[in-house]
Amino acid sequence: MKAKITLKDIARELEVSISTVSKALKNSEEISRDTKEKIQAFAKLYNYRPNNIAISLKNKRTKNIGVVIPDIVHHFFTTVIRGIEKYANARGYNVIVCSSDESFDREVINMEMLANGSIDGFIMSLSSETQKKNDYNHLKEVTEQGIPVVLVDRITNEIECDKVVIDDQLGAYMAAKKMIDQGRKKIGIITTADYLSVSRARTEGYKKALMEHGIEVDESRMLKLSSMDMDEELIKDFFDSTDLDAVLCVNEIFAVFSMRLAQKRGLRIPEDMSFIGFTDGFLSQYAYPSLTVVAQHGQKMGEISAQMLIDKVESEAEEETYQTKILEPTLVVRDSTIN
Amino acid sequence: MKAKITLKDIARELEVSISTVSKALKNSEEISRDTKEKIQAFAKLYNYRPNNIAISLKNKRTKNIGVVIPDIVHHFFTTVIRGIEKYANARGYNVIVCSSDESFDREVINMEMLANGSIDGFIMSLSSETQKKNDYNHLKEVTEQGIPVVLVDRITNEIECDKVVIDDQLGAYMAAKKMIDQGRKKIGIITTADYLSVSRARTEGYKKALMEHGIEVDESRMLKLSSMDMDEELIKDFFDSTDLDAVLCVNEIFAVFSMRLAQKRGLRIPEDMSFIGFTDGFLSQYAYPSLTVVAQHGQKMGEISAQMLIDKVESEAEEETYQTKILEPTLVVRDSTIN
DNA sequence: TATCAACACGAAACCGTTTTCGTTATGGGT
DNA sequence: ACCCATAACGAAAACGGTTTCGTGTTGATA
Incomplete structure (x- = not known):
């Protein structure tokens, strides 16, 4: 040795x-x-x-960036990480990944672990529990220490920092409009509770599209699940009790599962019923029929977040100027809607 | 501030x-x-x-572990990361994730970046390019420096270190036997070139099952793709030119795509044709019909890897004793095979 | 009263770099 | 013979901790 x-x-x-x-x-x-x-x-x-550690101590720069996300297994977040990692590595940075597992406590613990010198800045997406509690003191502490933070996708207005999101409202609007244009009238939505920033925005986009096209917003056509976790029973009940000819889902899992329910009832997709989901993952591509989705461009979001963070880390300037980057979603049309 | x-x-x-x-x-x-x-x-x-950095410098311990995997977006690897992260965090370690993107050069660069003090040990899964080149000097250098390494899933015998794998051969054997027991005779396999350790083992398990049950191994029923990437055309050609009543695939994407091809030809699954894949991901669960798979227990593999690594990192003993942990795969039976 | 242990604290080395600020020679110029 | 600029190098501080080894002060003991 x-x-x-x-x-x-x-x-x-x-x-x-x-x-x-x-x-x-x-x-x-x-x-x-x-x-x-x-x-x-x-x-x-x-x-x-x-020795990197010695250099870090001397320079007070670690060339590490901390990423705290709710879930490593979810396809969207993995693409975000991939984008961050690609960009960061190209600029000589390493990426320390921590999953909060949608838990407030784990989010706090992870940030505290990393905030004591291990990283030069954070990229994070809020856990659902954090958004529910509406408690951002851990973020405030970090920013007050002068550690740059970029919030991505799941953001909050309570914290002043750089932010990167897609226009979720527009995405849902585009999706709903697509269905309306195809003559659908009874359009449902499967979403999650409003405390999740993205779900709220998507619900608004859905409503806006309906209203603009003279379709009444019917609360009974809106299913709000308590979390991003799958709840098969609730979705089944929703389908049993509701008459629909199209469904918009806030993720691809809800959408693909819903399609199976419809198929089991003998409905043809997309002839009898249309489906659109969020997240352009493997599931959407290889589902049968393949799923039309609102693509969120996770990798792009990751790259931009990393760029904003590293630029801030490396900028000498003490300017307290923050920007919010809003990316446009793309509707990827597949076989679950009529072309 | x-x-x-x-x-x-x-x-x-x-x-x-x-x-x-x-x-x-x-x-x-x-x-x-x-x-x-x-x-x-x-x-x-x-x-x-x-300050963590100061402590690291003093202790020559960073409490970081480096993870180098071929792909962050692939479901199996994300579950491995989740397992690593869970276990490592519980023991106060952070996880630095680097993707090699199946590239030898990126694997080398990432390891060199991390090996200069940033981490206490590596958990890695070899990139396909590395397995193809059969060049492990970067690993040798690291181990010679006394940095512990745990290889997971994609391993090599060229390096002496701890290893964690599932019994891929057994997994494929179980899958093929399942099909044989259901009366299938014309069983195909869609795999990748033999330089990938896991594909080679799976192909062997498949052959073994056939031979043990008196079914001739027919090379024309074996499709070997050059990489884990999807090649739709080759798979289509394979289906056009081959008469099959069952197919075993080395991942879930190949399997689900194959099922769609079969469905488009009017075949009923599982009545006319059975399918089994590897990796128990969302795709398998929510495909239609849902896919029978060989579950690889990625999270478990990650946890065990992390445990072996941290134990080694923290052990004072200078013993040069390595072990290889072989996990048993599980056959998760769903609707793509007859129950 | 001299001795000594226990107590409470500080000085300094150390981890591996970087960087500032000396400190030597050397040689040229006068 | 003297002055001084310059080239080439070293000493030491600094980053922020940990840890070993003093050291000065007390109070009890013989």
Whole structure:
């Protein structure tokens, strides 16, 4: 086992000072050509790499960014992470991923763990429990310490920081309008409780589309589940008790499950009933029939978040100016709606 | 903006030495009750938290573990990450996730980035390019430096370290046997090139099951794709040119896509044709019909990997003893096979 | 009264870098 | 022979902790 070699080791071996070694490896003008060549050769031979931790301590910069998201397994969030990771790595940053598992406590714990020097900034998406409690003190503390934060997708107005979202209201509007244009009149929505910022916006977009096209908003056609978790029974009951010819769902799982319910009742999709979901994942692509969805461009959101964060981290300026980036969703039309 | 408070700040403010503060906050017996109370109260008031980086430098322990996997978006790997993260967090470790994107170069770069002090150990799953090149020098270097490595799922015999896999051969065997027991005779397999350790093992399990039950192994019924990426055309051609009554696929995407092809040809599933895939993800659960799969227990694999790694990291002993943990897969029977 | 243990605390080294600010030679200029 | 600029290098502080090893003060003991 070859232990890692340090500046001190090189200095001792070559009988020069640590400072000389450090400067030589940085190709400083201060050091003579001879000495530099000798030191650099030795360093290469022994595969010297500076210790990141020591550099972090000195620079007060870790080149790590902390990502706290509600769920690592959900397709949308994984694409966000992929975007963050791609962009961050390209700029020499590592990504520390923590899942809050939709829990307020875990979100707080994770942030505290990371906020004590481990990272230069946060990218986060609020857990549902946090949005429900409406308690953002952990975020306030972090921003007050001067640690930059970028909120992505699940955001709040209570915190002043950079934000990246898609226009969820527009997405739902586009989806609902698509159904209306196809002649659907009895359009339902399966969503989650309003404390989730995205669900609220989507519900609004849905309502807006209906109202603009003279369709009455009927609360009985709106199913609000308490969380993003699947509740098969409630969805079944909803279908039993409601007469619909189209359904908009806030995620692809609800949508695909709903399609199966419809199919089991002998309905043809999309002839008898249309479906549109959110999130353009594998499920939508490979469902049968394939699902029309509102694509959220998670990877793009991740990249932009990472860019905003790193720019802020690296900017010397102390300006307290924040921006909110709103991306446009795209309707990906597949076989669950009439073309 | 309240900057972070340090031991030095507390010491200056309370007119004691830094060592006293440090000891007081650790509740050392050396410090008088009065002084301790004063210091602890002050620290709490100003919300003192020790700087992780400084501690890492001192201890030569970062409490970070590096995870390098081929793909963050693939369901199986996300469940592995979830398992790692859950276990690691519970033991006070953070997880730095890097995706190699199935690229050898990115795998090497990521490992080098992390190996210079950022992490205490690696959990990794080899990229397909790495398995194809059969070049593991980056792993050798890391292990020679004394950094513990746990290989998970995509492993190699070239490196001596702890390993966690499921019994892929058994999984494929169980799946093929299931089909045979249902009277299937013309059983195909859609897999990837043999350089991928898991695909090779699965192909062997498939062959073994056929041979043990007196069914001839027919190469024309075996489709080997060049990578895990979807190649719709090749799969279509395969179905056009091959007469099958059952298909085993090495992932759920191939399986679900294959089911759609069969359905489009008017075949009934599972009456006319059976399907089994690997990976128990959303796709399998919500496909129509739902897909029978070999569950790989990714989360369990992640947890075990993390446990093995952290145990090794924290063990003082210099023993060079490695183990390979082989988990048993489970056949999750759904509607794509006859019950 | 001299001795000594116990108590409470501080000085300093250390982890591995970076960087500022000396400190030596050396040689040129006068 | 003297002055001084310059080249080449080293000492030391700093980042923020932990930890070992003093050290000064007390009170009890012989």
